[in-house]
Amino acid sequence: MKRILFIQRHGPHGSLFGQETLDAILMGSAFASCSVLLLEDGIYQVLKGQDAGQLESRDYSVTYGALRDYGVETIYVSARHLAARGLATEDLLVETVPLDDAGVTGLLHEHDVILGA
Amino acid sequence: MKFAIVVHGAPYSSQSSLSALHFARAALASGHEIYRVFFYHDGVLNGTALAAPPQDEIDIPSAWQALAREHTLDLVVCIASSLRRGLLDETEADRYEKPAANLAPGFVISGLGQLIDGALNADRTITFCA
């Protein structure tokens, strides 16, 4: 079975990439072995304390918490991009595995298909 | 070799769909198969039947249709992305009681399962980002 890596590098609400990519992740996890890699502002997808009520936007960040239940294996995060934003893994809604640049490179090569904007 | 092509950009908003079109033509000309072209995010707007660009500019939705006719391509627009952005086939226009359908012939509306199916069954998946 092929392994799919979904890369998320857009923050929430500024565009629909985040929400629509999450839909693809949910679908992917139903049919294939999937992992998620959060790069750059994609890390903000899972920042604690989001409240989109006043925006009239859907608050879908909680869905990330359910990804494990859907069969997503691991949510990885670039440690460098995390630090550049003054964040730590404790600030995130979900359990993530931080990777240094070499770790991200390795992750890219471990997967057969890479999807995501 | 079988290719799945994923298009994220709307025509005339970014170069994404034009690049994907050039790639698809070259792949077919080299004897490769295109398993599916999946239009996602704003890319679904490639499937509009109502684009009317100036006559001295390429008609991108029509160019996809022409390529699909010639090579019997599977052109799929993501249903969730399409409905949000007002791209409907007859079935969806009826379902949501909208006054018209605007999906061009040659395109089909389907779910994200088609993206995953393409990724799993094609030999290579290439994304053209917006």
Next chain:
Amino acid sequence: MLHTVNKSPFAGSALDNCLAFLAGGDEIVLLEDGVVAATLDIIDRCEAPIYAIEADVKARGLSARLRSTVKLIGYDEFVNLCTMHNSIRSWS
């Protein structure tokens, strides 16, 4: 694996990410606004082979400014590069 970059290095992080996460044996295709990088000396320090889509370079008037390390290709060669790598990551 094959990496594609479709944004100018002056307009975002696509090239930075591509170069940061490059492995031995990887190759890079610059397309669309990504071909701007083909004229800059930052590209000379990259050990991976770098290709640029000729139509994109010509359309932007950048042909005479190409770094010698960059090889111009057509879409047929782009397709061929995709067949020679197991996976493709598009950086934007």
